[in-house]
Amino acid sequence: MVEFTDYFNREVTPSTEYTRTSFKDSSDYPKQEEFIISAKDRKYDRQYFSMYQYRFKNLKERIIGNAIQKWGDGTKRVNGQTIVKQDKILDITSGKLCWVVGTVFCDLKDKLNIFQDVEKGIDDVLPLVPDSYVGDDENSMTTMLEDESGRAILHNEEFLSKNILVTGCIVGVLGIEISAGIFEIMDIVYPEASPQKPLTLKASEGKGKVAIVSGLNLEEGVDADLKLELLKQYVTGSLGSSEDSKTASSVCRLIIAGDSVKPIKEMSDRSNRDFVTTNNYGSKNISQYNPESLVKFDEFLREILVSLPVSVMPGNNDMGEICLPQQPLHKSLFHSNARYLNGEYLERLTNPYWFNFGELRVLGTSGQNVHDILKYLSKNTTAAPELILKIMESHIKWQNFIPTAPDTLYCYPFDNSDPFTLVDETPHVYFVGNQQQYASEVYTYASTTTGNSGSVRLVSVPRFSETGELVLLDLDTLETEVVQISL
Amino acid sequence: MTMSASQSEVEYLASTLIKNEQPVTYQSLSRELGVHVNHAKLVLSEFYEKNKDKLTASFVITGRNSNRTLIKLSRNEETLENDVAQFDRVTTIHIYCVHSKQVIFSNNEIAFEELKHPIDSSKTEIYIKNGLIKGPTVKEVEKSTLPIPTPTKTSATRPPASVPTSTAAKPAKSAGITSSYVSRKQAANDKKVNTLSNYTSRKEESKRKPVEQASSGYQYKSRKLDTKTPKERVIVSNHGPDDDVEAEDDFVPTSKSASKKGDLEKLFEDEFSDFEDDSVLDNAEPIAVDDNIVNEVEKLEVNDETASQTSPQITSRQQSTEPESLPEKEEEEEITQEVDEDGYIVTSKKARPSAKAKATSGKKTQTNLMSFFGKK
Incomplete structure (x- = not known):
């Protein structure tokens, strides 16, 4: 020593x-x-829509490429069901295994909401950003997938807790619509990396x-x-x-x-x-x-x-x-x-x-x-x-x-x-x-x-x-x- | 330890550490005496060893701990052993700061002490010689092109003063009627300058002296500059106009907004010229509508008929506006408004000037009024 x-x-x-x-x-x-x-x-007089649209357009093609590779379109079968590609969220038919590309949107209770501010008349005040957007009731949190045609609620708690999905990401999801508007998510595909x-x-x-x-x-x-x-x-x-x-x-x-x-x-x-x-x-x-x-x-x-x-x-x-x-x-x-x-x-x-x-x-x-x-x-x-x-x-x-x-x-x-x-x-x-x-x-x-x-x-x-x-x-x-x- | 401190170093340490009971770090010693940092470390630890009874020291341990480089400051010699135990491998231990046992210095105070020896960027060569890592050469901006910071200039040239001025000007404007009056007079004034050179020159002459006198009455202007600006603004730095070229280039003010601003400024200017006029009227010879002048004006008009700029209608309006304004001015001239330190407008009536005004112009105003009504 x-x-x-x-x-x-x-x-x-x-x-x-x-x-x-x-x-x-x-x-x-x-x-x-x-x-x-x-x-x-x-x-600052523009809409944010154009930014989202650009993001969606750019990443969609890259996701489709990856998804075709992974899931195919009517070429692969899982549990006796053929996987098909749906172009739009609105096209999803209940009970059929399919995949679709869309933008994730998370609806959380404590997210800042300009409409609420306008309603209360405090929209001229810069709101305090909360420490968490999740409200007291964590079950109230919904993750949705949307495109220009419509929205579907993503369901499968276990899957969603393992894979982080937040508002604004563009992903391809594989799953089945189990009831009207609710899509059971089974797998996910991300865009092809640049x-x-x-x-x-x-x-x-x-x-x-x-x-x-x-x-x-x-x-x-x-x-x-x-x-x-x-x-x-x-x-x-x-x-x-x-x-x-x-x-x-x-x-x-x-x-x-x-x-x-x-x-x-x-x-x-x-x-x-x-x-x-x-x-x-x-x-x-x-x-x-x-x-x-x-x-x-x-x-x-x-x-x-x-x-x-x-x-x-x-x-x-x-x-x-x-x-x-x-x-x-x-x-x-x-x-x-x-x-x-x-x-x-x-x-x-x-x-x-x-x-x-x-x-x-x-x-x-x-x-x-x-x-x-x-x-x-x-x-x-x-x-x-x-x-x-x-x-x-x-x-x-x-x-x-x-x-x-x-x-x-x-x-x-x-x-x-x-x-x-x-x-x-x-x-x-x-x-x-x-x-x-x-x-x-x-x-x-x-x-x-x-x-x-x-x-x-x-x-x-x-x-x-x-x-x-x-x-x-x-x-x-x-x-x-x-x-x-x-x- | 083979290192031996020079006479001057020992003297410095003795006086600072023992006599003045100030802390000395190796860095402050190096900067104070212009010696190499490592030399300073050695000298300091030698001095500490010799005066252990009076002094206490903190140490820096460098080395590795699991997967990271660790730099640990050890409060004193007692904690050193424990601190060393945190290391997997020790590179070196050297003295950091020495101070008298009598006084306890917190880390903050020692850091503050370090800040007392800021780097002087003109002496970079010396620092490099004394252990500073030589950096890549700086493409220096030439001193001449560097804007010289002049905090005083800001207070003088920047418009902060204009903010209070606007408040001072407000009450005068509040009458509502005056604002419309202002613009009309302004127009008339411009015309005057263009055409009736004789007439205006006389007014200018008479104006000058009283304005200077009157300026003493507007003390608030200068007071504001002295007291307010430093209180409200802490100028982190002030770059000259060329420095902001980049930003200013980007903002190309539209001519519309520029002209708007110009109008605004004119408005305020006019507010002041209004005041000045008052003081002129107080003390000066009767200049307003004397029959002579009206005649003179009319004569001139006749002569100037070829001049396209002046139409007879405008001049006639000018004549009527002048007297119209007078009663109002009379009221104003006795009242002085000052903006006090808190930004409140203090309105007070001044006895002396009004008396003076009465003495000199009492009769005159009467005639003016008369002539005004008489004309109508």
Whole structure:
């Protein structure tokens, strides 16, 4: 047993200098602009229908391909019944085994409902988003499948509890209509996955690592968080031994995935939410943000930016708009770092964002999409890391990573497009920020039609303020590693 | 330990730690004295070893725990053993912060102490020499193109002042009749400038001095700027106009809204010009419709008949509007309105100016009224 004093000041030598691995990708990647909506194009006078329609059209074909492969149309028999394809939900005939493609709709008791608000006359107040959409009576929850012709209630509790289905996903279901309007679901088919960019992983390439951190939750006041200080010192290389500095120097970029500042406390507790009315000019309309914490965030970045390029994504609690995709934070918030703003050194990104590291495609969100789906699940479910990974896996299966927008997540009304649908590309790495715990796994999928298979590295990035954890993603091997700072 | 601290380092540590009882972290020591962070760690731990009776230290342990890299801060030497037990493999243990045993510092306070030594981005070279990882070169924005933040400028140029002004202007407008009157006068004024150069120039002359005097009466304008702006606005940062080019480019204001805004502004301007006119009328020589001037105007019109812009109808209306406004102004001139610190409009009657006004223009107004009614 080595006495711990032997470790004192081991490898602490005042001579070594480290140069950071820098990874610069000059190739043009149009998807980086995917979620940017220019100010003059921000028109809110459109209907969301067009977005749903686009999603349905795009994914339907891809589902039919997979479904034909799996179930066939009048070619396969199960238990003496022939499986037939129905084009429309309305065409389903009672007692006959068939499959049909449609959009899932979940009717939950506590979902926000604009009609109720209008009825009560409170539609000018931004409603408080509930912690769960499921009401007290969990049996009141109904999952339906709909298309332009009609709706059918999906029935089979066991199946539905195993397979997550939320509003907005497009799926193909196999089953029998057992009574009028009720469809007993037996199997499910997801859309054909979009192709992945060919990627060759070479461990020796030395692209370095990216550090992903989320939920810094900087606060105002003198209560500075020592963890943040240690984080700064770690990523800039002054903390620990030469070995630690060496690891830190392999980090080529820090991605901050949302929730960098904490909203004012009283605001979240306040039962009287009058201040969020559409009356933006009244005395009751108080800012949710403390400018001090924004200044602190700016200062925090300044300490890091001397050594490490940073990308900042807005999150739910940041000073951005409520609608997804969230646009980059305003440059005024990075006042003391203005000199870094013009290059790639300090990137202000959208949420979600498609990162591009050479051939590697990384899709990241600040976590709202996962949090929202958790609200669809039974109240007793805890946000265990396995569940988070299952939700993320579902995102890839559905080929849509924010299906609940625009139903329960505020969203910009896209005209005949849906950037949240994986139309032409599946990422290699997909991360979500602001989760309770770190989790990571590789999700491998096989395409039935083309025989292509792919794998997506899923990473759930925890809130730093609660866990003190940041995630290092190796760009060469796609391995992830957690660095925990503990007090 | 072979490392020996230099004289100045020991002096600094002794004075900060023992005399002033302030905490010292390896980072603050490195930044304060411009030494390598690892050198600072060694010096600090050496100093701590020698003064263990007076000082207490916290440590940083780095290493691995199951599948993660763990960085653990250990409160003091007693907790160190327990903390080390959490590790599967320890990379290093080094001193983090040293402070006097007499004073207990919370983690927050130590973090706050760290914040007292912010990085100075102009000295990056020194930091790199002292253990900071050298980052990729920054494509710096040229200093000259960088907008210089001037928080004072905002208070002066930004329109926050216009918000209170509008409230101040409101009561005058509230009469309802005045608003229509305003626009008519405005139109008349414009015409005057164009055509009747003689006449207007005289008015301008007489206007100038009183306006300056009168401005002292409108103290609320400046007070607002001083007291209100800093209270209500915390300017996180202020970028110059060029910095927002991107955003401004995107917003192409429609000419319609621009003209609307222009109209609005005019409205307020006019409200003020109204006041100014009052003060002019208070102190200045009688300028309103004297028979001479009317004659003069008429003469000019005759001369200017070729000028297409002025039609006789307009000028005649102008004549009638002038006197019409007078009685109203008389009422207003005795009342001063100020916006106090709470944003309330305080209306008070001023005795002195009104007396003055009576002394100078008492008779004049009477004649004006007479001439007004007489004409009709």
